[in-house]
Amino acid sequence: MARKPKGRAIDGVFLLDKPAGMSSNKVLQKIKHLYGAAKAGHTGALDPLATGLLPICLGEATKFSQYLLDADKAYLTTAKLGEKTDTADADGEVTETRPVPDDLTVSQVEALLQAHFQGEIEQVPPIYSALKVQGQPMYKLARKGIQVEVKPRQVRIDKIRLLALRDQELDLEIHCSKGTYIRSIVQDLGELLGCGAHVSRLHRIRTGQFDQSQMLSLDALDEQIKALQTDDVQCIQNSLDALLLPPWSAIESLPDCQLTDEQAVALLQGRTLVELNLIPASEWRVFEQTSGRFLGLAATDSEGRLKAKRLVRTDTQTND
Numbered sequence: 410m411a412r413k414p415k416g417r418a419i420d421g422v423f424l425l426d427k428p429a430g431m432s433s434n435k436v437l438q439k440i441k442h443l444y445g446a447a448k449a450g451h452t453g454a455l456d457p458l459a460t461g462l463l464p465i466c467l468g469e470a471t472k473f474s475q476y477l478l479d480a481d482k483a484y485l486t487t488a489k490l491g492e493k494t495d496t497a498d499a500d501g502e503v504t505e506t507r508p509v510p511d512d513l514t515v516s517q518v519e520a521l522l523q524a525h526f527q528g529e530i531e532q533v534p535p536i537y538s539a540l541k542v543q544g545q546p547m548y549k550l551a552r553k554g555i556q557v558e559v560k561p562r563q564v565r566i567d568k569i570r571l572l573a574l575r576d577q578e579l580d581l582e583i584h585c586s587k588g589t590y591i592r593s594i595v596q597d598l599g600e601l602l603g604c605g606a607h608v609s610r611l612h613r614i615r616t617g618q619f620d621q622s623q624m625l626s627l628d629a630l631d632e633q634i635k636a637l638q639t640d641d642v643q644c645i646q647n648s649l650d651a652l653l654l655p656p657w658s659a660i661e662s663l664p665d666c667q668l669t670d671e672q673a674v675a676l677l678q679g680r681t682l683v684e685l686n687l688i689p690a691s692e693w694r695v696f697e698q699t700s701g702r703f704l705g706l707a708a709t710d711s712e713g714r715l716k717a718k719r720l721v722r723t724d725t726q727t728n729d
């Protein structure tokens with residue numbers, strides 16, 4: 410018999426403003442504990458140094474976390490010029506120092522950004538990264554002093570903008586595809602400038618359709634709980650639950666498909682639905698029209714027939 414998971418069946422997406430100095434897994438466990446959730450998962454790790462938007466999926470929302478993992482991201486970053494580190498960020502050890510050109514100008518930096526960091530590019534991930542080589546995360550191998558060949562990967566830069574240039578620093582705004590390493594962009598830019606560079610600050614401002622205006626910090630959560638002035642668990646849980654986005658928000662970019670009660674039953678039973686006049690070879694967020702219940706994710710085949718792809722539990726849903 411399968412072991413019953415500890416915690417309650419709470420479903421939704423929490424948009425966390427991750428603090429600096431904590432791993433993504435640590436803040437994930439904190440949110441899971443605060444909500445008393447049986448199941449939780451984040452949607453794209455941020456380095457301990459990094460701050461900003463980290464969507465956390467609870468319960469049935471975890472079934473769609475891959476869509477946020479695959480989503481485009483946007484960041485603000487500060488590059489410290491004149492210093493290289495082994496991790497390409499401020500958490501690492503300085504491995505080389507070089508003077509920053511006295512005559513460095515905004516136009517020079519912008520020209521390099523446009524020439525080397527636009528559109529589809531190849532970049533070499535940092536050796537201190539979670540990418541795996543022969544089943545081992547590269548950062549674990551790097552800590553042991555094991556040399557590995559890091560192959561370039563193709564990523565996409567949709568927008569890169571110089572926000573400020575100071576004596577020893579510059580600020581960038583970067584919009585990019587999943588899997589893009591901002592540390593690699595900064596390190597490569599430092600080499601092009603001839604002085605070296607590393608990331609001293611990294612802040613995620615967007616993941617897919619979510620942006621930083623929607624996120625809440627751990628401190629804000631603590632303050633909200635304190636403001637309730639109660640130890641009543643149900644009261645606290647209701648207050649926290651109101652902060653969650655619905656589980657289907659993780660796939661909000663997909664179109665809706667409204668089904669009749671009869672069609673909904675058929676889909677839940679694994680049957681294929683025909684004559685719905687849906688776009689062929691596409692994915693849909695599926696709802697039961699009468700109750701408004703979210704049923705899950707479905708997809709049409711080449712002939713427009715709809716079949717369930719990832720269904721959710723419906724017995725815990727409320728229709729607020």
